[in-house]
Amino acid sequence: MDKFLKKAFVAAAIKFPSALFGMFCIFSVLVILDLTVPAAAAALMSFFEPALLFIQRWLPLFYVPSLVVLPLAVKDIPAASGLKICLIIAGGWLASLTVAGYAAIAVRKLVKTEMIDPEPMAKPSPFSSLEIWSWSVIFIASFVAALFYPTALGTQARTCLPFLLASTVLGYMVGSGLPSQVKKAFHPIICCTISAELGAFAYGYFSRSGLNPVLGHYLTKVGSNPGAGDVLMGFLGSVILSFAFSMFKQRKLVKRHAAEIFTSVILSSVFSLYSTALAGRLIGLESDLTISILPRCITVALALSIVSLFEGANSSLTAAVVVVTGLIGANFVQAMLDKLNLRDPIARGIATASSAHGLGTAALSAKEPEALPFCAIAYALTGIFGSLICSVPAVRQSLLAIVG
Known part of the structure; x- marks a missing residue:
């Protein structure tokens, strides 16, 4: 297929x-x-x-x-610019994780949806x-x-x-x-x-x-x-x-919590794009490099199509930044979710995929398979909403204005 x-x-x-x-x-x-x-x-x-x-x-x-192959993608980036990019990636990942996770919980409280236990998922040997x-x-x-x-x-x-x-x-x-x-x-x-x-x-x-x-x-x-x-x-x-089969296993939870899934993903997508543009401007990162790292929380295939809408973007840097974001998420997401007191699989899954796309999804679901369906949905929707937002000319112009 x-x-x-x-x-x-x-x-x-x-x-x-x-x-x-x-x-x-x-x-x-x-x-x-x-x-x-x-x-x-x-x-x-x-x-x-x-x-x-x-x-x-x-x-x-x-x-x-x-x-x-990451070393091949970043070998031509100046050290000072590379350090600024790393600061934006690390800080941006944590901020996006927090926004998505707490947004999911806030919407749940607003619509007064009670959390029920997910369907048990088999763990591999x-x-x-x-x-x-x-x-x-x-x-x-x-x-x-x-x-x-x-x-x-x-x-x-x-x-x-x-x-x-x-x-x-x-x-x-x-x-x-x-x-x-x-x-x-x-x-x-x-x-x-x-x-x-x-x-x-x-x-x-x-x-x-x-x-x-x-x-x-x-x-x-x-x-x-x-x-x-x-x-x-x-x-x-x-x-x-x-991922569709994992989503189907948890279909009751997916339907029950649709409001928080969609709302938190949309908020996280908008926040990720604009906060990255603003952070790049504030710390003095070159405008072409800032544009290249805008879709840092979106899966590589869609991130590359998004930066192609902007002139002067470096697609190799885009791919590298997406990978590094996923790497940070894969390594630290579980510990950070615990520290932020995000305990249920819905908030954990949405926060992970919205901030660290496929690598974060793979890392969390390997340890917490019940979070995979919500990772999968957020993983897909983050890319879809990010692409839709950036396809609007007014949004692109506003991002360019912030970048400078």
């Missing part, structure tokens, strides 16, 4: 991410079946359950490739020592083979693919097995990224090719010459489609 939708959207010249559209389509089909033929909806859910558990088990891994040893053997064997036969599979990207993929997977497995207290400050996504970077660095050192060329082989974005990152990101569309 993911492949079909991608081809259809390309043929129709539609820039909106096809997977988000597909997610809402699957959710609608399940709801209609549940109303007309409940047994068919139950059978469909039962059929896809093993695949959903597989995706849930590996979910953060599919968002890692952009983090691994932990990784076994056999799996870790198996991937370790794959890494060592493929690394040695790549060193001695650098074009054995036709291109260097294909030759590097097995050991770079194995190093990424190994890092995620090891990170997932760390004690819970350690994971609060050192998320498996960080461990996974570092592991992949170390694998690339080791190959670059022993082959004397350097780190950057190897990272270039990690994510080529060329279908005929894929790297390890391309393989992992190839799952992303299917992952987003699968």
Whole structure:
């Protein structure tokens, strides 16, 4: 379905991410079946359950490739400007998280909707020592083979693919097995990224090719010459489609709390855009760089389409900023939600996805699967509302006026 939708959207010249559209389509089909033929909806859910558990088990891994190649995206940014951007990203993430979370609770109190317990969600099994040893053997064997036969599979990207993929997977497995207290400050996504970077660095050192060329082989974005990152990101569309099943499981809560979901997402989207523009102006960040980081809380595909509406924007910087925002969210979101006393899965899910999009969604839902449906909805709606807001000429002009 993911492949079909991608081809259809390309043929129709539609820039909106096809997977988000597909997610809402699957959710609608399940709801209609549940109303007309409940047994068919139950059978469909039962059929896809093993695949959903597989995706849930590996979910953060599919968002890692952009983090691994981050050094290539930011290498040309001046240090002073980079520091200002980091300040805006960190402060903006915390502000957006707070606004979305408390807005959800405030609207709930306003409409007087009582919170009910979510449907229990199955948790995937932990990784076994056999799996870790198996991937370790794959890494060592493929690394040695790549060193001695650098074009054995036709291109260097294909030759590097097995050991770079194995190093990424190994890092995620090891990170997932760390004690819970350690994971609060050192998320498996960080461990996974570092592991992949170390694998690339080791190959670059022993082959004397350097780190950057190897990272270039990690994510080529060329279908005929894929790297390890391309393989992992190839799952992303299917992952987003699968969110529909989690949303359907919590359909009663979704319907019951629609007011706070929509209101908090809209408020958070508007706040994120204008607060970023204002912060850039106040700390003296160059206007072209400020424009490039405006959609920091929106998923990469839509963020790139938003900055294309502004002249002089740096799309590479946009992608890098979105990834770093997600990284901060993935690493600190659970601890920060606890400190802000946001306890229920609805507020936690909305706040996470509204401030840290896919990476934050993957990180939180790996530990709190009951929050995934609300992450998924906020993840999609934040991108949709952000795109709609920025497509209005008056809004773009007001943002440019603030940026200066």
